[in-house]
Amino acid sequence: MAGRLLTYEEKDTWIHRLSGVTKLAFFLLWSFTGMLTYDTRVLLVMLALSLVIFYMSKTEWKQVGMVFKFILLFLCLNLVAVYIFSPQQGTLIYGTSTVLVNLPGRYDLTVEQLFYEFNIMLKYLTVTPVVLMFIVTTNPSEFAASLNRIGISYNVGYAVAIALRYVPDVQSDFTKIKHAQEARGIEMSGKASVWERLKKMSMIIFPLIFSSMDRIDVVSNAMELRGFGKHKKRTWYKGRKLTKTDYMTLAFAAVFMIASLWITFADGNRFYNPFSR
Amino acid sequence: MTPIIEFKNYTFKYRSQTEPTLRDIDLSIYPGEKVLIVGPSGSGKSTLAHCINGMVPFSFPGEHTGSLSVNGLDPAKTGIFGMSKTVGTVLQDTDGQFIGLTVAEDVAFALENDCVPQEKMFSLVQEVAQTVDIGKLLDHAPTELSGGQKQRVSMAGVLVDDVDILLFDEPLANLDPATGKRAIDLIDRIHREQKKTVVIIEHRLEDVLYRDVDRIVVIGDGRVVADRTPDELLCSDVLEREGIREPLYVTALKHAGCRVQAGDHPAHIETMRLEPYAGKVREWYQKVSPPPAREEKDTALEVLDLDFSYISGNPVLSNIDFKIHKGEMLAIVGKNGAGKSTLSNLICGFINPDRGKILLNDEDIASKSIKERGEVIGLVMQNPNQMISKPMIFDEVALGLVVRGVPEEEVKERVYETLKICGLYPFRNWPVSALSFGQKKRVTIASILVMNPQVLILDEPTAGQDYRHYTEIMEFLKELNEKYGITILMITHDMHLMLEYTDRAIVIADGQLVADDTPASVLTDERIAKKAYLKKTSLYDLAVRCGIPDASGFAERFIHYERQVRSHGGQTADL
């Protein structure tokens, strides 16, 4: 497989010590705040804070560098696409048009457009460090327990644990199957028609999926033999009790969300408009 | 004493089948006993195990007559959850049974489901981890463990429940010989120290007998064929009749014309009374001819001073150097993770060496793509389900030709020819899903053979197969080798396979080539066996204890004799 997955790395910082529930709740509140607001001031504060948090989690560049480069690339492509499809979206939102450079057709470059696209960029960037941090600092074992704690059924929580447990196994199966099929002459790369591409794809994923169906039988038998689903509740070996720091973090996230949304919507509009004055 | 497991006139039929799988079973197992249940695939021995832990009839529905009582309970009424408090089952597939993200969580799994408070779980897990010696691994993920370690985790996972009966379903299937020996040792220790009743289902009889068992129950065609002590059973012809491999030294004694007596305790070669037989064995050794010396043929594949590492400074393979001759049948052996698969990946071109060369017919293949190599070197994976990507047999076998743009008429001709060689021609219009595991394996071999490779690499060709299927697959490969001159390279840790079917073994341990010799000398060399996690063959002990100094020569003659017996299809061979 191309590319490397982000993985949890054990370190000892207050962020690592936080319970998975706290981090998950924080991450969700944070993303939803980032999704709802378009207020530049709020977004800037969020970006600053997420960078601080990221720094405090002692995450190293080598853990996330590859992925970060990908995000930047994607972001740039997206910004260009927005401009190509809708060069005057900024004017539409902010109501004014301050032309910076005259370009043919409707492609005049406006300050409003630049500001709008700057906001899109901020929106992405505020969430990214928190996602990265969540993944590299949360022990996967605790993640399942966390899902159960925030009220999601333990069946789903455990399903997620199984997913994380078997990702490496499925990955190694995938590599083995891909190799064997390549040796038989099936190459995924190269120019080919859509039909050909689908056919080649099928030659790798069919054996992968069908051998996984056997695995489902084995794993469910093993779980049943050891009493999974016997009671309405279950306990978690890796579950963690909430500490004072957890409660403080949660309180902060909640207060921050409310304050951000209040600031954002105080003027009845989710956009912060520096052009109206 | 009342039996802890008691089958009385028990017959069971799966809902999806027309004939009963178990018939009139009468079997009693007493508390604290250690019983081995043997039988070929399809004999019903796994069904018997499933009856004990409640999988039958709850996961595999069907009807039964007669009665079964396990620790006073009727599994058909108690259910799987209820039975799991009494019977702990350790499954064959250690990856499937390892459910937790780490060792500790997996051991605690049953406790979690029972809502045991966290603090209590910590102490219970700690305790049972000590018992099976995984105390230091508690924070490890399954990917960081060996097969043997995973199995010990599975044992810990059922021992936390303080069950009375331990049920092992083919515990040796995925382990290398030395690890298997350790597993049997551990089972024995738990049996003695914790006074559990132990039931082991396995067809690798000789390996289980490394430690004492009280009784062996032989299942054949759904019935109890024999229920005796190991000593008695080894003196009879039940095993041979039911297609179960007897220990090699027993076979050797029989070849030498000895009539083994139970009173001489043949269950363990180390302690068996050999005085009545030693003379005959020596006589036989003098009489049979040694195998003819092999003639050196041209080199098919040559590996020259190969180095490989995934992370620099951490070599997976270093200084690997060997030759494979045309038409050879050869084994690459070593414990799991020693670098055997890496070697085959290098030969097939999935990864590239840091240093060194691979020559095919004296030509460097470094510049050849995976696809080009695939035309001369065919790779057959261990699990056929991971190779088969077409629903129909014909299409699956034709695949390699079709993607190479071979004309339709020629594809048809070559596929039919290959199917005939593989004995699959009558099934050519069947869906793959209608075939048995062994037949599927043949389909994958056919799908490679159709490209006319010069070298065939097979990863664990017989893993998990019983003696009959093992013989079937291996005889087929031997025929390919002898009749069609295909060079065959097998990656394996099956010692019988090495001994019986290969001319030479390349032994890899910790990334180094530690031996390149005949299987008989590898398996009679304690130093090499230890390094590569193999086990010395029992023929070695027999030879030494009978006063034959050249143990490796004895093993070689035995194998040569065996091969002649097999090719004559009879009991005796020309001496």
Add this chain to the structure above:
Amino acid sequence: MNKKFGIKDVVAIGIGTALFIVLTNVQAPLGFIPNTSLQSRVAVLTFFSAIFGPIVGGVIGLVGHALGDALFYGSIWWSWVFPEAVFAIAVGIFAAKYKVKEGGFGKKEIILFNIVQVIGNVLAWLLVAPVLDILIYAEPAGKVFAQGVGATLGNVLVAGILGTLLMAAYSKVGAKSGSLSKED
């Protein structure tokens, strides 16, 4: 399908999600439309939804997409996570009608499945995803609908071709071998 949520469903979600995650970046460009691709993971989602029903499919779509994006790309685009579940639920609702497990996935079922998957894809990628993009990110309508068209097309192809073939092949596993006879 009336059975309550069992262990097998839990495991199916787990293994299905693992497959979905691993296949996240196994895709081939569609070619004629830039920025769209044939995603192999869509075949997994379609297959699991059609075999195990809407709950299993929906959770695999939701969790698989969120985790897959997070693990590979370090970001989660929620506006594209939810539609994945919408599609899976749409396909899953009619799971019993495809009769895959019973070996009855024939012509009638293939047509039904393909009607459902096209509607599901259109609903998910041409309606829900662009609307969420506009609501969450205030992105221009023209852009998000253009992306929606690409995604719909790619996913309809994968679900229609690979999904149908997978289901047809798996349906044969359930069929009896009694009707087969050896030929000379």
